Structures are given as C-alpha cells and as structure tokens.
Amino acid sequence: MKRIGNAVSVVIFHLSIVSAGRHWHEPRGAGYDIGMNNKTLLVASLTVVVSLSLWIPGAVANAAQTAPNIVVFLVDDMGVMDTSVPFLTDDKGKPKRYPLNDFYRTPNMQRLAAQGVRFNNFYAMSVCSPTRISIMTGQNAARHHATNWINPRSDNRGPHGPPTWNWQGLTSGDVTLPRLLRKVGYQTIHVGKGHFGPDDSEGCEPLNLGFDVNVGGASFGAPGSYYGEENYGQNTKRSHHAVPHLKKYHGSETFLTEAITLEAKKRVSESVQKRKPFYLYMSHYAVHAPFHSDPRFVDHYKNSGKSKNAQAFATLIEGMDKSLGDLLDHFDALGVSENTLVFFLGDNGSDAPLGHQHAVACAAPLRGKKGAHYEGGMRVPFIAAWAKESANNANQKQLVIPPGSLQTQVAAVQDLYPTIAKVTGASSPEGHAVDGVDLSKLLTAGPDDSRDEVFLMHYPHSPHRSDYFTSYRDGNWKVIYHYIPSKGSEGGHYQLYNLASDPFESTNLADQEPVVLREMVGKLKSGLETHQALYPVSPDDGKTPLVPVIP
C-alpha cells in the first residue's frame, strides 16, 4: 500500500512540473534551461529529492521518515489531582495515591502515563487565557500581559488591574506555535476551546492565529451546553456561548466531548491522507463549568456519596479521558501512532466543586483551586509520550521517552513552545522573546541541571478566588506577594512556604524566616522586571503602579 501511495505522489510531482513550467522539455539537470523560471527550478529540485527519497530501500527509507505528528491535548480546568493517575510522590519519590485518585476514573491517562513520562511539578497559570497564550507564544503571562481570563464582552481588568493589560489577547500579527509549524509543513488543526481574544477581535478566530482548521474555537471559555439535544447552547439562553461548527450533531445525543473528538479524528485522517504531518491542538471544553453530567458515565459515580455537581465533574473527566483513548486508537488505526508525540496537560488548577477555594479540598492534599494563589490553583497534570513505542522510529531514536517514568523537576506551560519547535525543526523568529525552556532533556526522565527550578505566576487582577497577587517558586521555597492585603492573604502582603517540609502550604513562615522572605521577594520582584510585567494600580489614584515592596 505504501509503495503504491509513493508511486502516486511521484506521478503527481511530475505532473506539477509540467504545469508549473511551460519551458520544461526534458529533465537534463537543474538550472541549465534558459527559459526555466525560478518556480520551476524549485519544483524540479524538490522532485529530484522527493523521488530519490521515495525509492530508496526500506531500511534507509525508515530513516527518512517524515516529521513527527504533534498533539497537545489540553483539558480545561483540570488539576493535578483530578485523575486516577497518581502524580504526587511519597518520601521515596514513588507515586502516591490519595483518595481523589480513587474517585476519578481515567484509564486512558493511565495508558498514556504507562507509555511515557509524567511530571509532578508542572505549572500552569491560574486561569484559562494566560495559559493558552503561553502555550501559543512560549512566553510567561507576565510578559504577554494577557494575565487574566479574557471576558469576551467587556474589559475585565478589575477595579485596580493594570489599565494596559492585554485584554485583546492574540492578534493576527503575533508569533504563534502553529504559525511556526505551518512554515515547516505541518497541517495545523484547532479543535475545541479557543479563548485567545474577545468577541470581534482577531484572536477570537483561531484561523487568524496560524491554524489551518478550526472546529469549535471562539472567544469564550465555557460552552453554552455540553448537550447535543441543546445544540451546544444555540437557541438557548446561553446562545452567546454556543459552540460553533457542530451543527450536524444538533438535536442528537452526542455529548460535546464526543462531538469534538469525532471531528478531531476526521481532521487528522484528512491530514494523513494528504501525507502532511499534523499539529493537533485538541482543546477540550471539558471539564469547565457548566457541570453537565455526561450520561455515558453517570453510573460510575452515583454511589460515591459526593454532591451532584462533583459527580457531574467526574463524568466530564471520564468523557475527556475516553476522548484521549479514542484518539490514541485512531492514530493506531491510521498507522501513525509510532510517529505521533502526545503532550497531555491541564490549563490551570482544579475547579472540582469540592470544598472551599483556599482549603485542602478539591485538589487534596494540595491546598486551593483554580484561580487561587496556592499550589492547587496552578499545579496541573502533564504527560508526554509517543502514542506507541517503537525502537525503530527515527524520531523516537532522537527523543527517547522511557515508559512509565516520572519527572520531578519544575516545568511549566510556556516550555511547550520551545520543546515542540525543537522536536519539529521549527524555528522561533529572532526578536520574539521566549521564556519557556526546551523540555527535551526532562522528557528522557533524566535530570537537567541547566534549568532553574523556578516558576513565576502573576495575577494583577480581581475578582477571582485570589486577587492581585504574584507568586514565585524557587526550589523548595515559594513566596506570595499580595499587592492589596485581604482576608485571603491573611491580612498581610507576604506568605512564605517551604514546599519540601510543608508541600500543602499549611504554615506561613513569612515572620519566622525574614532573611529567606527578603531574598525571595527580591527574586520575585526582579522576575517581574525581567518579564516587563504590568502592575496593579493604587486604589488611591487609580494610576500609580503598585510595585512589590521588599521587606
């Protein structure tokens, strides 16, 4: 089958020469024909290269295999504990199960984790759009200035938020990961939630941002409805959040998670048929509110003793997990799984409806949830794996990911951009600042001593679960600076935690460790300066930037 396909491609290439160059008569070598234009020359050279590579013997042909397909499987509002895969570790560094790992059912994440490497200190920004734009640009939100989730209809900087924050999000002129990949021959596919820009902005349409295909992506974050019977929101009171491009499922029993999975499979098939490597940005609306129960999985949680919403959240998780499994099966069926690299992650901390936002509850044993300044607000699952292991695949030889391995070093969402660029041979334009650092070495599950164990998380807005804060982790220490002290900040500007001795942030050491506090706030402040961050403004005059004060 493969050989027939190749023969057909060669014929097509020769035909293209005939049509592209009217002066072409007989191929005697590139560059001699006086009448031949530059376009013809280029096509002719390509033909020679392609024809040669297509007809070389099998073993060598494998080495000339095409660029790897890339999947970013992004789950909305999924935290590191919303899964049956244990990410956190015990004293000996082994994965440790907590009760939430036994509540959720994610067999396909287990399958992926068994094939690849999982990270247990992986960070996202604390809300949606900042993370999504960091994945697209390789920049920390402190730099790209889209530091809050983007409200589609009004500027939501908050009463004291930076007046010039990036509410517009991404624009058509911005450097983006899919744009880079398109340049090196990828079919770039956007399926699911966009949330890159407000209504009527350039960024609200993923096709303006380097994607060749967009199914389901728009300005908003939460879907109008997960139900096909409710047309995913269209013609309901949530029409302004109706998920686009899915009309053929309207009125059916197809749950949103399933509908976009079917569409993703179709688009991947099309790309494979075109013999183009694909970049699939599979961006699930699940498990974001509204907590609509996925009927396919209701029975698994009905005796859990948990609230109705918590059960519905668990069905959204399981539906998302089925989507992962369906895609992996599809890559297998298409024969491309060995050449497909999957990155699985959440976009901010858990939003599971279980307990208070600053308590050890929905992300237990971690403290806090989506939006909060505690670890539960920003720790997300991250798994990287080849869809199927193969010792013979040339790309896998370049990037060996040990099955079932664990990585404990600190990494974050902005690291995807340089990592994917490296793996695909794409290059980021000069002058585009990249904060992320290539993860290749960490993907091998080994240490990378060249990396700093730091994460800067900047949220100069309100209202959310936590307001006007910046947190900075460096090794075992984490400091949080609150620009405007509140009840949530325990009344002060500073919180300091030792994540080695107190991973669950129970004891604020700001008063007991003044030397460490001073050093950490200094680092936080210079981190913000390095990223050219924007600050909240003084409630007194609405203008003066509130720059962190070193104690």
Ligand SMILES: [Ca+2]
């Ligand atoms: Ca989110």
